[in-house]
Amino acid sequence: MPRAHGAPVLRARIRTTPEDFDVTEIDGFAASGAGEHLLLTIEKRGMNTAFVARLLADWAGVDERAIGYAGLKDRHAVTRQRFSLQLPGREAPDIAALERDDPATGQSLRVLGQARHARKLPRGALAGNRFVLVLRGVEGDAAAIDARLRAIAERGVPNGFGAQRFGHGGGNVDRARRMFAGLRVRRDERALLLSAARSALFNRVLAARVADGSWDRGLEGEAWMLDGSRSVFGPEPWSVALAARLAAFDIHPTAPLWGRGDPRSDGEARALELAALADADSLALRAGLEAAGLRQERRATRLRPEGLAWRWLADDVLALDFSLPAGAYATAVLAELGEVADRQPD
Secondary structure: OOOOOOOOOEEEEOOOOHHHEEEEEEEOOOOOOOOOEEEEEEEEEOOOHHHHHHHHHHHHOOOHHHEEEOOOOOOOOEEEEEEEEEOOOOOOOOHHHOOEEEOOOOEEEEEEEEEEEOOOOOOOOEEEEEEEEEEEEEEOOHHHHHHHHHHHHHHOEEOOOOHHHHOHHHHHHHHHHHHHOOOOOOHHHHHHHHHHHHHHHHHHHHHHHHHOOOOOOOOOOOOEEEOOOOOEEOOOOOOHHHHHHHHOOOEEEEEEEOOEOOOOOOHHHHHHHHHHOOOHHHHHHHHHHHHOOOEOEEEEOEEOOEEEEEEEEEOOEEEEEEEEEOOOOHHHHHHOOEEEEOOOOO
């Protein structure tokens, strides 16, 4: 992905320790207070979400399918997120039997809160995530870094999918190609591979819009997304009102999440999208997604980190604090700063 804000202004490392990547889910709803599902807010270190789900199933003596969670969190981090357990007519086991703190492995788990709820926690049922990130070994001019952060706070960043979506070395996209060619895969893996292929196509369109500077401005024939929602409208003629809403971050330009049917965009916007996805590989991925039955959707091309703040903990240590909506990647913010070496995500 080309950088929207210009050349890199730093080199740094992230996740030197799990505490350097601190993530807290922003809940999408309040617990109902009654029901057969137990909502647990869990703080974990050195464990990914799937690992904790298995721990919960063993602890409660239920099938893993009875466990719900809204989002996936990496192992190399300190994270807080909610899980649901279906316990009809049952009280939860002793919380102390679930919690752990193992200095030898660096793993820990604490229950921060619990409440009853009527339904299983579904994927995506969160408002967003708050990140507190620490960059170490920072190389670069502090004044230039501060200026870049101010520009990001004011203008936002391209809303690309991060490397986590594509697996180690981008292998999920290659596996999606083979699936489209006839490789049989498990149902849960199929969903992962379809998402990776769709995300790769979105990133290709976004890269074209970053290259021509249109990622945060409207093109003729633009399909717009309302901020904080998935609601899409347009195309409609450019107007003073649209310009004001775009400047206020009330609406954002979009690019396609590929599937059956025609893109929502028209004119100049559609021409750019189709040109960015006209190579042989993109055409093959498009055909595979359409054959799989996915329908055309849209995703905003612009992302603004909310409440972006930063402080220098030392001459070469920089702490960042910001929130992102669900489905957005902190790596999109870091990429606009420069080269940030990260441990390979789970």
